[in-house]
Amino acid sequence: MKAAVLHEVGGVPRYEEFPDPVPAEGEVVIEVLAAAVENVDKAVAAGKHYASGKYLGELPMIPVFDGIGRLPDGTLVGFGNVRSPYGALAEKTVVPEGAYAPIPDGIDPAVATVLASAITALTMKTAAGLQPGETVLVQGATGVAGRLAVQVARLLGAGRIVATGRDDSQLAELEADAVINTAVSDEELQQAYADAGGYDVVADFLWGRPTQILLRALTPDTFAFATPTRIVQIGEVAGPDLAVPAAALRTSGIELYGAARNLTPESMGESYQQVVEWTRAGDLTFHLDRVPLTDIESAWQRTSSHGRRLVVIP
Ligand SMILES: NC(=O)c1ccc[n+]([C@@H]2O[C@H](COP(=O)([O-])OP(=O)(O)OC[C@H]3O[C@@H](n4cnc5c(N)ncnc54)[C@H](OP(=O)(O)O)[C@@H]3O)[C@@H](O)[C@H]2O)c1
The missing domain is CATH 3.40.50.720 (NAD(P)-binding Rossmann-like Domain)
Incomplete structure (x- = not known):
């Protein structure tokens, strides 16, 4: 498969060929449709984040630990907790069964990356x-x-x-x-x-x-x-x-x-529903820069976002 591959801690991922993930028992392969690149992802890849230990254990690796994709049965989901070295900046990734939640109909996968x-x-x-x-x-x-x-x-x-x-x-x-x-x-x-x-x-x-x-x-x-x-x-x-x-x-x-005050599974669910309704109704404008995976090298090195989220489309 094609992927953005990081060869050294703090390096820039390159668009290249990477072996397809093979799911172990209790895992599922996801076809990735969109993944946002945030400062936290760059900090992880630079070895400067507490999650770096978890995701940078094995090099080469594919950065970004969450995204939007399709399960083998076609269900559109938001996923997280990828199994390193497989990250979200690739055509496919692999996560534990259940490390995903369905995305409601009518939500564009790139937009779904910024609903949070x-x-x-x-x-x-x-x-x-x-x-x-x-x-x-x-x-x-x-x-x-x-x-x-x-x-x-x-x-x-x-x-x-x-x-x-x-x-x-x-x-x-x-x-x-x-x-x-x-x-x-x-x-x-x-x-x-x-x-x-x-x-x-x-x-x-x-x-x-x-x-x-x-x-x-x-x-x-x-x-x-x-x-x-x-x-x-x-x-x-x-x-x-x-x-x-x-x-x-x-x-x-x-x-x-x-921000976590009064946060419960119920209040989170209500907030999620509210944002989905506004999004479907076109009440929210999301500022996104959609770039193809082929452009990852230059996109990764951008320093100014001008209020737009970088979303990579494999
Ligand atoms: N708790 C949560 O669930 C949650 C969810 C989303 C975001 N966040 C947090 O919220 C923050 C913003 O996230 P974001 O996605 O909106 O980031 P972003 O798109 O990178 O925007 C950062 C904003 O902060 C401004 N800024 C950066 N450095 C500044 C400084 N030294 N002094 C004054 N303004 C500065 C930037 O202004 P310029 O445009 O001038 O650069 C820009 O407006 C982050 O800390 C993020 O982790 C938390």
Whole structure:
């Protein structure tokens, strides 16, 4: 079969021939239809992720551990937990029986690779209880997940949406009511957050510096009756840490939640159903760059995504 094959840790996968996977007992071979390449996949292939040990044990190997494909009986599924050295960047891969879930009719396999990002945006409701009419701040709105979060906030009935990013032209593409460019001085950013606020719910894909400054902007200088701001922590592209000053919690209405708050099999199922319905109805726009497997070498080396998910079609 044809595959994207990685020969060295931290290398670039090459389009070439690779032996077909042979299923062991309890395994199934999947015909791969689409696989998204995310930063986590590059980190795994570079030996910099905790999952690197599991997937990089044997070289050469095929990167990316999940994707969308067909079972031998034709069922369209999302799969994960591939058996290394077989990954998703190939015409076929192999997974344990049951390491897949059906994809509903009417969902394009390439779109299916990013449904999880839209589902994550629903944590504005499940974790932070977003109500119609409330004001939402999306931190990191020009990324794949952030763009979906702006749309999901609108679909959930948000009254006002403020979106942050680092690039004015990308911010202008968003259907937000106000935008903030975070690539300014700390003082200017703090002022921009204060001027555009207050916020009922914050969907935070950034953490690090921008969210640190947001906390400062939400902390009153003098006594004031606090208005609640429910921050949902979802991603950390701007940094894994920030300092939470005691005063930021003591004197403000800041409430910090993780995206996993209130997550249960039932709430996950409901979020999934909701995203499938919106997708089928055409209510969500997914920003994808579809590339054939033959182009994997150049696609893998792209450094800027411009808010579009790279989806490889074998
Ligand atoms: N918990 C979950 O289930 C879940 C699901 C989906 C995503 N996530 C997380 O959410 C985050 C975003 O994912 P994504 O798929 O949207 O990523 P992405 O498409 O790569 O987008 C990243 C966004 O962050 C911005 N950014 C990058 N570095 C920054 C910095 N230092 N300061 C300010 N902004 C910065 C980028 O701006 P530019 O456009 O200017 O580069 C872009 O808007 C990731 O941490 C991801 O792991 C979590």
